[in-house]
Amino acid sequence: MNHGPRRAAAGVFTANRVKAAPVVWSEQVLRGGQVTAVVLNSGGANACTGPAGYEDTRATAEKAAAALDGHRADQVAVASTGLIGTRLPMDKLLPGVEAAARALSEDGGEQAAVAIKTTDSVHKTAVAEGEGWTVGGMAKGAGMLAPGLATMLAVLTTDADLPAADLDRALRAATRVTFDRVDSDGCMSTNDTVLLLASGASGVTPGYEEFAEAVRTVCDDLARQLVGDAEGASKDIRIDVVHAATEDDAVEAGRSIARNNLLKCAIHGEDPNWGRVLSAIGTTSAAFEPDRLNVAINGVWVCKDGAIGVDRASVDMRGREVVITADLAAGTASATLWTNDLTSAYVHENSAYAS
Amino acid sequence: MNHGPRRAAAGVFTANRVKAAPVVWSEQVLRGGQVTAVVLNSGGANACTGPAGYEDTRATAEKAAAALDGHRADQVAVASTGLIGTRLPMDKLLPGVEAAARALSEDGGEQAAVAIKTTDSVHKTAVAEGEGWTVGGMAKGAGMLAPGLATMLAVLTTDADLPAADLDRALRAATRVTFDRVDSDGCMSTNDTVLLLASGASGVTPGYEEFAEAVRTVCDDLARQLVGDAEGASKDIRIDVVHAATEDDAVEAGRSIARNNLLKCAIHGEDPNWGRVLSAIGTTSAAFEPDRLNVAINGVWVCKDGAIGVDRASVDMRGREVVITADLAAGTASATLWTNDLTSAYVHENSAYAS
Numbered sequence: 001m002n003h004g005p006r007r008a009a010a011g012v013f014t015a016n017r018v019k020a021a022p023v024v025w026s027e028q029v030l031r032g033g034q035v036t037a038v039v040l041n042s043g044g045a046n047a048c049t050g051p052a053g054y055e056d057t058r059a060t061a062e063k064a065a066a067a068l069d070g071h072r073a074d075q076v077a078v079a080s081t082g083l084i085g086t087r088l089p090m091d092k093l094l095p096g097v098e099a100a101a102r103a104l105s106e107d108g109g110e111q112a113a114v115a116i117k118t119t120d121s122v123h124k125t126a127v128a129e130g131e132g133w134t135v136g137g138m139a140k141g142a143g144m145l146a147p148g149l150a151t152m153l154a155v156l157t158t159d160a161d162l163p164a165a166d167l168d169r170a171l172r173a174a175t176r177v178t179f180d181r182v183d184s185d186g187c188m189s190t191n192d193t194v195l196l197l198a199s200g201a202s203g204v205t206p207g208y209e210e211f212a213e214a215v216r217t218v219c220d221d222l223a224r225q226l227v228g229d230a231e232g233a234s235k236d237i238r239i240d241v242v243h244a245a246t247e248d249d250a251v252e253a254g255r256s257i258a259r260n261n262l263l264k265c266a267i268h269g270e271d272p273n274w275g276r277v278l279s280a281i282g283t284t285s286a287a288f289e290p291d292r293l294n295v296a297i298n299g300v301w302v303c304k305d306g307a308i309g310v311d312r313a314s315v316d317m318r319g320r321e322v323v324i325t326a327d328l329a330a331g332t333a334s335a336t337l338w339t340n341d342l343t344s345a346y347v348h349e350n351s352a353y354a355s
Numbered sequence: 356m357n358h359g360p361r362r363a364a365a366g367v368f369t370a371n372r373v374k375a376a377p378v379v380w381s382e383q384v385l386r387g388g389q390v391t392a393v394v395l396n397s398g399g400a401n402a403c404t405g406p407a408g409y410e411d412t413r414a415t416a417e418k419a420a421a422a423l424d425g426h427r428a429d430q431v432a433v434a435s436t437g438l439i440g441t442r443l444p445m446d447k448l449l450p451g452v453e454a455a456a457r458a459l460s461e462d463g464g465e466q467a468a469v470a471i472k473t474t475d476s477v478h479k480t481a482v483a484e485g486e487g488w489t490v491g492g493m494a495k496g497a498g499m500l501a502p503g504l505a506t507m508l509a510v511l512t513t514d515a516d517l518p519a520a521d522l523d524r525a526l527r528a529a530t531r532v533t534f535d536r537v538d539s540d541g542c543m544s545t546n547d548t549v550l551l552l553a554s555g556a557s558g559v560t561p562g563y564e565e566f567a568e569a570v571r572t573v574c575d576d577l578a579r580q581l582v583g584d585a586e587g588a589s590k591d592i593r594i595d596v597v598h599a600a601t602e603d604d605a606v607e608a609g610r611s612i613a614r615n616n617l618l619k620c621a622i623h624g625e626d627p628n629w630g631r632v633l634s635a636i637g638t639t640s641a642a643f644e645p646d647r648l649n650v651a652i653n654g655v656w657v658c659k660d661g662a663i664g665v666d667r668a669s670v671d672m673r674g675r676e677v678v679i680t681a682d683l684a685a686g687t688a689s690a691t692l693w694t695n696d697l698t699s700a701y702v703h704e705n706s707a708y709a710s
Contacts, residue, residue, distance in 0.1 A: 018637030018645045018661070048633050050646070050662030084630025085663055187617045188638045190630075261540045261616070261697075262705055269706030275439025275545075278403050282373030283543045290373045291405070306373070307405030308440055342616075342706075344699035350617055351624030351697075 001037040001068060001104055002157070006200030009035035010167035011077065012175045014192035020047035021057040022078040023191060029061075029077050033164030035197050036075045038155055039064045039097055042118045042140075044082040044089070045151065047190040056088050063094045067101035079193040081118060081141060081151040113138035116153060119231055119349075126221035128214035133160035133202040135214045139222040151191040152179060154222055160211060161200030170212040171196045178219035181251070181337045184230050185346070186259040194219070223338070232349050233340035235267050240325045242334045249286035250335035253326060256280045257337075264342035267322055272297040272315035277326060278306065287330045294327035356392040356423060356459055357512070361555030364390035365522035366432065367530045369547035375402035376409040377433040378546060380416065384432050388519030390552050391430045393510055394419045394452055397473045397495075399437040399444070400506065402545040411443050418449045422456035434548040436473060436496060436506040468493035471508060474704075476584055481576035483569035488515040488557040490569040494577040506546040507534060509577055515566060516555030525567040526551045533574035536606070536692045539585050540701070541614040549574070578693070587704050588695035590622050590672075595680045597689045604641035605690035608681060611635045612692075619697035622677055627652040627670040632681060633661065642685045649682035 002009075011030040013023050029035060039060055046053050061076040080088070105111075113123040117140055124139045139154035156171075175194055196215065206214075227236050239257050244250035257263065260280040266273035274295045281293060295303035300315045302308075322341075357364075366385040368378050384390060394415055401408050416431040435443070460466075468478040472495055479494045494509035511526075530549055551570065561569075582591050594612050599605035612618065615635040621628035629650045636648060650658035655670045657663075677696075 016634060016637040017639075017643075018633045018648075045630075048630050048658065048662055050660065053662070084628075084634065085658065085667075087663070185616045187615055187631075187634065190634050190637065260542055261701075262542045265702050265705030267706075268702065271706065273439075275400075275403050276542075278373045279371060279439065279543065279545050282371040282545065284372075288372075293373075303403065303440065305405065307403055307408070308442070312440075342702055344702045346616075347620050347623065347697055347699045347702060350620030351622075351626065 002035065002197045002199050004199055004201070006161055006198055007034045007036050007075065008162060008164040008167055008198045009033065010164060010171045010196045012171055012194045014189055016188045016190050018048065018190050020045050020080060020191040021049060021053040022046055022080045023193060024054065025057045025061065026077040026079065026193060029074060032074065034075050035077050035195065036071045037064055037068055038077045038079065038195055040079045040116050040153060041088070041093060042081045042116065044080060044086055045084045045191050046080045046088050047084040049085070049087055053087060056090055059090065060093060060097060063097045064101065067098050077195055079153045079191070081153055081191055084190060109136065109138065116140040121229055121231070124222055124225040124229070126218045128217040130160065130206050130210060130214055132204040133158060133206055135160070135218050137218040137222055139226060141226065151189040152226060154179070154194045156196040156215065156218055158196070158198045159200065159202040160198055161203060161205045162198055162211060166208055166211070167196050167198055170208070170215045173212055174216040174219040178216065178223040181335065182223050182227055183255055183258040183337060184227070184340050227338045227340060230340045232343050232346035234320070234343055235341040236321050237267055237339045237341065238321060238323045239337045239339065240323065240334065242325060242327050243331060244328045244333040244335070245287035245331035247333045247335055249328065249330070250333050251337070252284045253281050253286045253328060254335050254337035256284045257324065257326060258339035261342055264339065267317070268341035268343050270317040272302055272312045272317060274303040274312070277324060278303065281326060286328060288328040292329040294329065296325040298323055357390060357552045357554050358556070359554055361516055361553055362389045362391050362430065363517060363519040363522055363553045364388065365519060365526045365551045367526055367549045369544055371543045371545050373403065373545050375400050375435060375546040376404060376412040377401055377435045378548060379409065380412045381432040381434065381548060384429060387429065389430050390432050390550065391426045392419055392423055393432045393434065393550055393552070395434045395471050395508060396443070396448060397436045397471065399435060399441055400439045400546050401435045401443050402439040404440070404442055408442060411445055414445065415448060415452060418452045419456065422453050432550055434508045434546070436508055436546055439545060464491065464493065471495040474586055476586070479577055479580040479584070481573045483572040485515065485561050485565060485569055487559040488513060488561055490515070490573050492573040492577055494581060496581065506544040507581060509534070509549045511551040511570065511573055513551070513553045514555065514557040515553055516558060516560045517553055517566060521563055521566070522551050522553055525563070525570045528567055529571040529574040533571065533578040536690065537578045537582055538610055538613040538692060539582070539695050582693045582695065585695045587698050587701035589675070589698055590696040591676050592622055592694045592696065593676060593678045594692045594694065595678065595689065597680060597682050598686060599683045599688040599690070600642035600686035602688045602690055604683065604685070605688050606692070607639045608636050608641045608683060609690050609692035611639045612679065612681060613694035616697055619694065622672070623696035623698050625672040627657055627667045627672060629658045629667070632679060633658065636681060641683060643683040647684040649684065651680040653678055
């Protein structure tokens with residue numbers, strides 16, 4: 001809940017064209033640029049539930065507005081995570097909204113971060129401080145969490161005083177280079193939601209660039225925590241694409257590498273299989289010449305000019321973090337993406353459940 | 356080896372921009388429209404091996420041409436499969452080419468099909484008969500085979516008498532709807548090769564449509580065998596996309612479903628998780644309305660109009676083959692794609708090896 005005095009807000013939602021009811025609802029709420037409260041639930045995504053599911057989301061917002069008297073339901077955002085294609089148990093959820101409203105506290109940030117955990121092993125929070133103002137955030141999820149719960153939900157708050165348009169611009173700029181570049185398993189959720197609420201309580205209006213940098217810092221911190229806590233994963237893989245012709249090229253190449261199942265298996269086996277990196281780059285439309293590509297794994301240039309470089313035996317892959325550097329030798333743009341390895345634990349968690 | 360009298364040939368190769376040396380070589384050979392012999396090796400892909408690797412392929416073709424005296428090296432196609440980024444052991448390979456040339460036999464088709472196996476559990480051949488002519492084929496591989504050996508190699512032969520241009524047209528039409536629609540793990544090899552050699556020995560020139568149909572039948576049969584023999588897989592998944600606006604839309608939606616790791620895990624667990632099908636479709640640019648999508652799993656319409664349909668508990672997924680029908684409700688085009696489930700065995704085979 002945002003106690004004000006301002007209630008400006010911005011939101012970024014999944015690009016999946018199949019959107020959960022709470023995403024459709026919250027997108028409408030955000031169009032007004034004002035959010036007084038956010039209700040988050042886990043256990044059910046309320047996706048692919050038809051008009052009835054949408055009414056469940058509306059009832060959730062109305063219940064929250066009533067419980068926080070004097071507030072409008074169309075300024076209550078809703079975020080859900082869990083199984084797709086099942087209705088929410090509204091007989092449990094609505095009393096839960098009332099209980100949560102009664103338990104609201106200014107010191108409740110940590111508790112909220114714990115409460116939104118699903119199969120997360122730790123809760124995730126981050127903070128960035130400005131001159132007299134602060135941006136804080138909490139998040140749950142990431143691909144490779146329990147099945148159907150792969151959704152990423154994040155809520156950022158600040159006591160800075162900025163209009164909704166500035167919040168929106170800062171949040172979009174931040175998510176584009178942070179959450180959007182975490183690609184655990186290539187699967188895009190129907191429910192991904194990132195919200196930013198500004199109370200203005202500090203009375204300070206920071207410069208836009210300074211504020212945007214703080215939002216980016218918090219998003220980056222949370223995104224990195226999501227990768228590090230991806231269940232079933234044994235490696236965090238950082239992919240630096242450098243010397244690309246454009247940033248789009250760098251992201252396309254990085255995403256193709258991040259989604260290559262054979263490479264993700266190889267890294268799980270601590271095998272510096274650079275051929276799979278080239279093979280992944282080769283499926284993209286990025287500008288490059290195959291015989292000018294270079295690849296380093298943990299700093300060792302195992303591929304030079306598209307062919308065999310330094311002996312792969314000299315690569316040490318025992319640490320949890322593995323860094324792949326892909327040099328497209330085509331320009332000056334770059335991008336960093338994060339993914340995880342593909343493990344038997346991932347398969348187990350995503351097959352041994354439901355029905 | 357093609358004993359003639361004609362030596363017309365066609366080839367279709369990987370669309371990966373990082374191409375193995377034998378692919379670059381064989382593409383040049385095929386530009387001449389004539390192939391007298393094909394040399395296949397496993398153990399090394401000869402990909403990302405630079406100019407030296409290309410010379411190894413040339414030496415292989417020259418050795419074969421010399422061993423089959425009177426033939427030209429630039430009419431010898433070469434296909435390789437195995438680890439990327441290591442040089443071929445030419446001291447073993449060249450004597451092997453001579454030994455293979457000495458062992459050539461008109462009854463050797465079966466032996467050849469066995470010889471090109473890598474981790475295939477069975478060899479794969481297929482035949483289609485015309486009036487006085489025949490098309491035969493053999494293949495190895497498919498995604499989910501041993502790591503780095505995911506390459507698919509296929510050689511078709513016919514005694515029909517057709518010009519190279521007709522062979523090319525028939526082969527491209529066939530691979531587009533068969534091999535190109537098998538997507539075991541979304542990884543595109545640097546070495547995929549499908550060749551069609553015509554000897555004209557029957558003296559019969561069939562009508563183009565009749566011949567193209569026979570080529571398609573052989574490719575379809577081999578592609579289906581590749582899916583069925585994918586190591587590490589426990590399910591063969593057939594994806595029928597129907598009522599798409601265009602065939603391209605149907606293929607795009609089908610491929611997105613085929614590549615969804617969460618869905619592939621769910622099917623491994625015999626979980627009819629239709630939400631993941633919708634979630635996969637939602638990431639495409641195909642024409643559809645989310646609230647008009649229908650999905651059947653093994654014939655049970657578990658999703659109607661983008662929401663909950665028939666009870667998922669009534670889906671029987673115990674068989675090896677699982678059929679997913681995705682109805683985009685947007686037109687009259689359709690496409691069928693094949694994939695496999697994602698299993699711990701897949702992870703194991705693709706991580707516990709090399710280095």
